[in-house]
Amino acid sequence: MSDLPEYYFRVRENGAFVFRVDTENRQRRIDMDQIAVVNIRNGQVKPHGDRELSDADMQAIEDWMHDRAELLAWRDIDDIHRAVDYLNTTAHWAQSKASDEQLEAVTDALLLAMHDLRTVLVRKKADRMLAHTRTDAD
Template sequence: MPARLPSLYFRIRDTGASVFRIDTEHRHQRLEMEHLANINMAKGDYRTQGERTATPEEDAAIRDWIATRRQTLDMRARDDVMRLIDALNLTTQWAHGRATDADLDLVTDPLLMAMHDLRATLVRKMADRLDPGED
């Protein structure tokens, strides 16, 4: 017995997702996808397309998807930072042992600027956390 399809399909985009309503009740058992809404992850909301409206169940499903997607993106961002720490350690080892003078000439200035920017941001954020009354 085939699995039941979900009533909504979420197509990921750079800024969020497009939401499609799935309709399997057509002749010839075709799968129809009606563009229902666009999700804006930066704002955490969605807008329906044209004259379409979301049912209360669809609204709840879209809001659940937004919350789940935000958790996924947050988890990936933390994982990216942990990978960056690994990359910095490997870069240090590379610069210490294998990099040529030409290699170092190519990467030193951009790497130092990125590291300075990161350090300044981390120090400022740490100071804000230690003394939240100073805004």
């Protein structure tokens, strides 16, 4: 059981519950002692109960928060790449497989969502181009 990590992070929506893993006990069982609650959105670390977190505890928590933020950022962009694939698949479906009834059921929702997305993308691209033009002028 010595292969187990020293800390376990039970992921929740805004962060995690942090446990210290103990396998060095008489019963040779895995004990998990909650030591903190982490909120990844605001970076807050709250010790559990009356605990004081050690430097090693804080370092492990900070490392996890950094790694978790990177993973979530990667997942966000991966989801967007998947959305592009879904749009392509949807276009193929609409052109080659969809019945009139199916198209009637989804066309308005798709058109509104695509219009909204296009509006946001065009505005954001214009903002970036404007900022880039200002930077070049300086």
